[in-house]
Amino acid sequence: MLYSQLQANNKSVSHESTSKDANIVVINTCGFIDNAKQESIDTILEQVERKRQGEIEQVLVTGCLSQRYRDDLKQEIPEVDAWFGTLELPSLLKQLKADYKHDLIGERSITTPSHYAYLKISEGCNRPCSFCAIPLMRGKHVSKTIEQLQKEAAHLVKNGVKEIMLIAQDSTYYGLDLYGERKLGMLLEKLAEVDGLDWIRLHYAFPSQFPEDALSIMASKPNICKYLDMPLQHISDNMLKAMRRGITKKRTLDLIEKIRNTVPEIAIRTTLLVGHPGETEQDIEELEDFVRVAKFERLGVFTYSHEENTHAGTLSDSLTQEEKDDRANRIMAAQQEVSESLNKAKIGKTYKVLIDRLEGDFFIGRTEHDSPEVDNEVLINAKDNYCRIGDFVTIKITGSDAFDLYGEKED
DSSP, X not given: OHHHHHHHTTOOOOSSOOOSOOSEEEEEEOOSSHHHHHHXXXXXXXXHHHHHTTSOSEEEEEEHHHHHHHHHHHHHOTTOSEEOOTTOHHHHHHHTTOOOOGGGTTOOOOOSOXXXXXXXXXXXXXXXXXXXXXXXXXXXXXXXXXXXXHHHHHHHHHTTOOEEEEEOSOGGGTTHHHHSSOOHHHHHHHHTTSTTOOEEEEOOOOSTTOOTXXXXXXXXXXXXXXXXXXXXXXXXXXXXXXXXXSOOHHHHHHHHXXXXXXXXXXXXXXXXEEOOTTOOHHHHHHHHHHHHHHOOSEEEEEEOOOOTTSSGGGSOOOSOHHHHHHHHHHHHHHHHXXXXXXXXXXXXXXXXXXXXEEETTEEEEEOTTOOTTTSOEEEEETTTOOOOTTOEEEEEEEEEXXXXXXXXXXX
16 A cells, blocks of 8 residues: 555655665564564664665654554664554655545555455454464454455456455454454455456454355355465364463364365365463374364464563463474474375366466466465476466476475466
């Protein structure tokens, strides 16, 4: 939104530019996990040093880190010209001598490759998860209207987008604040009607109180990807209670069964968190067994770190980082076995693949079961197969490894 607002004010603007021509740098920060915080701070310090050397005139900081730690950061890094929170776009524009243009609501510039884009359906989160600081940074859940999201999706398609990833801090909650009931299913149905939108992909669905009507809509609409990103975090009742997830192991297993029965070809991606205070060896063994039995098509693991002002942040963090890493590696080793088996079963089958880029000797694409940057990719030898970036092609899978597929174009 900032990008398009500045363009509409006739400002010359670029995203992640390596050019030395800019005189103002705006840094969008993350304040959620330690690595992202450190990366944000390193970037701020790097740009402040450029300012000291006279390469740029202003350094402005926005986003989650600024929202959460503004007062402290002002003291620590006084060279930054101004700090802005997550909901202060009009103030940021004023600093840049630009007007906030209300007629641009629903429109935006695309900083991803032109054939796919992320569409945020809501902001904030009402969940009380013990380890998470997002509600502190982003506030309570606020849904965009279905009409607004339809308009934004149509605008993206008009500008060449073929695939949208629906994202939110909690997409399960969508609509409850606006309509008095969860409307994720209706949103999917309405977005599926947008002409020219080939793929719709759903991310970050909280398992507790998941709106099951969305599953039948997903199953019936050919342009809704048979894909669901649903972060479970853990499976043992001990940890689910400690994490304040509002769900039990049994209800989690019942939901997974319901999802797979309603959408038989679905690929489920989940995220797990290990090393939370109170996690025992038995909890990890239970999680390992769960990963092997549930056979998630995609899975990622994070290690726990204390977040200020969260419930878990008040508890004793008794595990070393090495012990946490070891637990994460055990889970990923179990997932590697699962993924290798699932990928091997795809050899000889054909899939509709969206081509993302050319990298070295290969065109790189994805099936409907894969989201950009985090999931499996399909590698197609560029010497023998010409593909155009942003096109859908039919690919026969000829080989696989644990986390990628190899294929060739079918005539």
